Amino acid sequence: MKDREVIERVENYLREKFLDRGDAHDYWHMMRVYKLAREICMAEEGDLQIVSLAALLHDVADHKFLEPGDTEEGKLAEVLDELEILGETRERIEEIILNLSYKGGTNRYEFDHLEGKIVRDADRLDSIGAIGVGRAFAYGGSRDRPMHDPLDKPKEFKDLQEYKKNNGSTINHFYEKLLKLRDGFYTETARKRAVRRHEFMEEFLREFLLEWEGKA
Template sequence: MRLEEFITDEGSRRLIERTREYARHFFDREGAHGFSHVERVFNLCMHMGKEEGADLEVLALAALLHDVARPLESAGKVDDHAVEGARIARSYLKSLGYPEERIAAVAHAIEAHRFSRGPEPRTLEAKILSDADKLDAIGAIGVARVFMYSGEHGRDVEASLRHFEEKILRLKDLMYTETARRIAEGRHAFTVAFIERIRREMEGEI
């Protein structure tokens, strides 16, 4: 993805690229919640944000920083990576002299990106980030991530399928924006077809 197609201001692009490198150093390994997930969410946010008319700089910063505390949560060092991620983002952006009202907008989007916990996203940018994070759990990449996570945690195929049914298949109906709802339809259909196919194969269908 060419950033200049979305962000025309050179200073804004430099800030976003600097933030990308800052965010990257929080991730020492790949996995279901590695930096590749952050990059995909960022790309989704840029495309969706342009279509929805969002503030793309705020959205870009929030997308890049939304999971910086995920490794800390995985290690049991923090309870909620969204809350801690917002704190890290505030400190980082403040150190750059970024305007306070825009820091607040970035931090809110990060705090509100988890569908399973509050707060509810209040701004368009927060809604798009939440939607993009959910979209990365649906479709072909969502299937791959579920089984990556299962491999990381010793979860078998049946447990993985229960995760699809208990969480992943619910996501289509939790989107905030029209753009995300449209994207989710196709990804959801792929996921349903995959589950139906793998269950048939598990039953020995030729």
């Protein structure tokens, strides 16, 4: 099967499964990460097919959305089987996807190849900036989290289980994760884009907190 045919098959699968989700990890998030990853890849000269497939599929087995008894490895294998993605391409995609997530800052996995770094950069770019602000509140709302609670301070998480149990406010999420991402980008292409997006979030938070206190 030609590379473009594989991409189209994956796009159709994602559109069918994830188009109507309202938790900010939907089809459109996957497509934005895919487009970002391809742009970074072309600038940084990585393997475009590996990057494209890993970016498109990066959230299909996310730990936040697994059913009881499921594992990330098992769910991802099920999807890749259905899409008939095999061989060395599959092995590299699995490695990237299973080690991509931020996981409350507890993920210490470092990619030793450019493709993994590109996909992680693309995913994290879509977590910050104006899109990042919108996604944070969409996800928080889907989990019944308050926008802001001045009495609940941002936290540090010692492990993934502690991170999963956290149900703090969306504003806390900016300090617990989103504002920390700026210094963790691998590629020069992503680092340049991250500057503007990070600055937007800082300005948004200043305005939000002024309005919260009735000072603006």
